[in-house]
Amino acid sequence: MELRQLHYFVAVYEEGSITQAAHRLNIVQPAVSQQLAKLEGELGGTLFQRTSKGLKPTYLGENAYRLFRPLVQGLEAARHDLSSDRHHVGGMLSIGAIASIAHDILPDTLIAMGARHPDVTFRVTGGYSAEMLELLRVGRIDVAIINQGPRPRPDLIEEELFHEGLALVCAPDHPAVRRGGPVVQADLDQLALPTFRHGLRDVIDLAAREAGLRLDPKLECDEIAMLEQFVTRGGHVTILPAVAVLRGLSAGRLAILPLAPNTRRRVVFAHSATRPMSRAAQVFLSGLRDRLRRVPRDLITLSS
Numbered sequence: 468m469e470l471r472q473l474h475y476f477v478a479v480y481e482e483g484s485i486t487q488a489a490h491r492l493n494i495v496q497p498a499v500s501q502q503l504a505k506l507e508g509e510l511g512g513t514l515f516q517r518t519s520k521g522l523k524p525t526y527l528g529e530n531a532y533r534l535f536r537p538l539v540q541g542l543e544a545a546r547h548d549l550s551s552d553r554h555h556v557g558g559m560l561s562i563g564a565i566a567s568i569a570h571d572i573l574p575d576t577l578i579a580m581g582a583r584h585p586d587v588t589f590r591v592t593g594g595y596s597a598e599m600l601e602l603l604r605v606g607r608i609d610v611a612i613i614n615q616g617p618r619p620r621p622d623l624i625e626e627e628l629f630h631e632g633l634a635l636v637c638a639p640d641h642p643a644v645r646r647g648g649p650v651v652q653a654d655l656d657q658l659a660l661p662t663f664r665h666g667l668r669d670v671i672d673l674a675a676r677e678a679g680l681r682l683d684p685k686l687e688c689d690e691i692a693m694l695e696q697f698v699t700r701g702g703h704v705t706i707l708p709a710v711a712v713l714r715g716l717s718a719g720r721l722a723i724l725p726l727a728p729n730t731r732r733r734v735v736f737a738h739s740a741t742r743p744m745s746r747a748a749q750v751f752l753s754g755l756r757d758r759l760r761r762v763p764r765d766l767i768t769l770s771s
Contacts, residue, residue: 470542472506473535475499476514480532481607483521537606541742557586560747563599563611564591567667567711568734570691573612576758580751587747596666603737610748612755614666615733625735626752627770629710629759632731633674634723636695636712637704641722648724652680659694659703660684670732671706677727682706695721708732709766 478488479499489496507514514528524532543558564573569591577589592602596613603611604622615627635650637643643654660682661668675682685703688694691711697703699720706726715721736752738744744752759769 468506468509469502470539472502472509473539474543475502476506476531477536477539479503479515479522480524480528480536483523485522532607533605537739537742540606540609555586556584556746556750558745558747559588559590560610560745560751561590561608562592562751563602563608563613564593565596565599565613565666565734566593566689566691567708568612569593570711571713572710572755572758572762576751576754579758580754584747584750587750595664600737603739606739606742609738609745610751611737613735613737614670615735620737622740623737624740625737628734628736628755629762629767629769630731630733631708631710631767632728633671633706633726634709635704635726636698636707636709636721636723638698638702639719639722641704643704643724644722650678650680650724650726654704655680655682657701657703658682658684659686659688659697659701659705661689661694661707662687665689667707667732670730674706674727674730677730680726710762713762713766 475488475492475498478491479485482488482491485499485503486496489499492499503514510527510531512527513525514531515522515524517523562573562577573591577591580587581589590608592599592608594602596616599608599611599613600620600623602608612628615625635643635654637654641654643650660671672682686697688697691707694705694707695712695715698705699715709716709723712721712723716723736755738748756769759767
C-alpha cells in the first residue's frame with residue numbers, strides 16, 4: 468500500500484468522480500483508475516459503486532476513508548509545514564461552521580485570510596453542530612465552529628470563542644422597537660424560527676421560557692438568509708443571536724431587542740485532540756478572533 472494510492476483514493480471519495488479527482492490532482496485519469504484498482508486489490512474489495520450520479524462509496528470505501536483521510540491530511544500538513552519557511556502559509560483547510568457563523572463572520576474571515584495567504588485553499592461545509600462533530604471525528608473537516616455541548620468531548624480540543632444572548636430580530640419600524648421593549652407576547656404574532664433540527668432552537672426555547680413568552684411560529688426555516696428575508700420583506704420577526712445578522716444590523720435593515728439575557732449560547736472552535744492543527748488552521752483561528760473583536764461588545768462577550 469502506497470501513500471500515493473491513499474492520496475488518490477481520498478480525492479476520488481471527496482470528488483465523487485475519477486475525472487474530477489484527476490483534475491484536482493493534476494494527473495491523467497488512467498493513473499487514478501490504476502492506483503485505485505491496486506488499492507482495491509490490496510484491501511480485497513470494491514471501494515466504489517458506479518451510479519447514475521457518480522461514484523458511491525461501498526461499506527469498505529466508507530471505512531477506508533474514515534481511516535485513511537486523517538493519515539493523508541496529517542502527512543500533507545506535515546510536509547507543507549516542514550518544507551515551507553515559517554512565514555509561508557498554504558495548503559487545503561477544510562472548515563465546518565454552524566449557520567449563524569457562516570452567514571457573516573466566516574466569509575469576512577476567509578476573504579481577509581485569502582488576501583494575505585493566497586496559497587491557502589478553503590473547503591467550507593455548513594450545517595448543524597452534530598453534523599460538524601461527525602465530520603470532524605472522521606477527518607472530513609479540519610476544524611469546526613460549533614455550539615458548545617452540554618458535556619465535555621474528550622476526543623476534541625475546544626476553545627471558546629464567545630458567548631452571547633438571544634434577541635428579537637425585527638424591522639426597524641416594528642412596534643417593539645418604537646416602544647423600546649421589553650418584548651411582549653403580541654410582538655411574536657408573526658414569528659419565524661429555526662426548526663428543531665437546529666441546535667439553536669433549544670437555546671431559543673430556553674430564552675423564551677425565561678422571558679415568559681410562548682413560541683408559536685408561523686413558519687420554520689433553518690436558512691439564516693431566508694429568515695432575514697422573512698423579516699425584511701414579509702413582516703415577520705425571529706429570534707436569533709445578533710452575530711447571525713450583523714450585516715443586516717449594520718445596514719439598518721434589521722433591529723434587535725434583547726431577550727432573556729441570562730440564557731446565553733457559547734460558541735467554540737473545535738479540532739481533533741490527536742491531530743495537531745496545521746499552520747493554515749492556526750492562522751485561520753487567529754483571523755477569526757480578529758474578526759470577532761470587531762463585533763460590538765454589546766452583542767457578544769469574547770472569551771479571553
